[in-house]
Amino acid sequence: MLIPIENVLGKDEVAHFRQRLDGADWQDGLNTAGTLARAAKRNLQLEDGSPLAVALGNHILRRLGSHPAFISAALPHRIYPPKFNCYRNGGTYGLHVDSALMAVGGTDITIRSDLSATLFLSEPDEYEGGELQIEGPFGIQSVKLAAGDMVLYPSSSLHQVTPVTRGERLASFFWIQSMVQGEEDRTLLYDLDQAIQALTRSCADDPELVRLTRVYHNLLRRWAVT
Template sequence: MLITIQQVLTSEEIAQFRQHLAQANWQDGVKTAGTLARSAKQNLQLDDASELARSLGNHLLRTLAANSLFVSAALPNKIYPPKFNCYTQGGHYGTHVDSAIMHVPGTAVSLRSDLSATLFLSDAEEYEGGELEIETAFGVQVIKLAAGDMVLYPSSSLHRVTPVTKGARIASFFWIESLVGDEAERSMLFDLDQAIQALTPTVAPDDANLLKLTGVYHNLLRRWATT
């Protein structure tokens, strides 16, 4: 399941993020790459331990907690603290798959990566190249979104970032451990929840069919969720 969520951040929030990031101390992204990824990864990243990364990441997490589409799609149990990267001057990330288990540095927290997320902070017109290419059962999906928009996709997917040949592609990225680890089950719950939300304004709150559908959703979630 690949889902685009529009306007996660407002234009004002994006401007504030970009102002702070323009003054940030970026470091070579290879420092955080695994053994296999070192030869494929060429970008810049913000130091995860910096006050700026923590502040912007916490702001993003608070925003996502109030985003009903994100909650419906991800059913988040744990979220890895958001990271920030910049691709410029040919920067790219070759085809790879994200690690299955993520350990949060400096803590005892670890999580299973069910979903990967990329939040674009640069508008598509600001740079050339830099497409996020995700391999799916239906072929390669090419993602290049407006600033403030985010894509969610299975962490098990092979994916890559094509070389940025002009300008700079700035983004935040992170991983989610879902309450429902199975992708097919999570996808069915999402479809059911979206149908319920669409029906709710059109019928009475005590409509018998709406109540039955809501009951089915919660009983399936109760059956499939792990905490």
């Protein structure tokens, strides 16, 4: 399931990120590419663990920690420290799949990648190309969101970033280990939670909402691993 999440960062926050990233010390993305990815990856990245990457990444993590739509969709257990990339001058990342297990540098933590996230930091009209294309059961979906918006999708999906032929595409990307590993289970819980939230807004005094909420939490109790 592909889930767009709006307003992870506000416009002022995006402007602050862009100011910090302007003139950043971008490194060749091949420095972090695996054997297969080396033939497909042509972009720039901030060095993992650099002061700028850590500061901006921590800001994103703080925002996600209080973002109800993200929590509902991801049910996060662990989040890989956000990374940052830049595509320009034909930069692209061909069809690939994310690694299943990812070690967090400088720690003894390994994260299972259940969900992948791309947080857009450039407005769609600032660049041409650069669509995130994700293969799913109903074909290929192309994603190009407003700056500050994010998309979540299964890490098991084949995906790619099409060549950027004009302008510059800036983004943050990272992975989430969910408390609910199964994609179908997680999707069911998300749909149920969204229905509960909608009903709460329209008929909060309906006693059946309590029963519906009980179903949600009992399913979560059954499937969640912490």
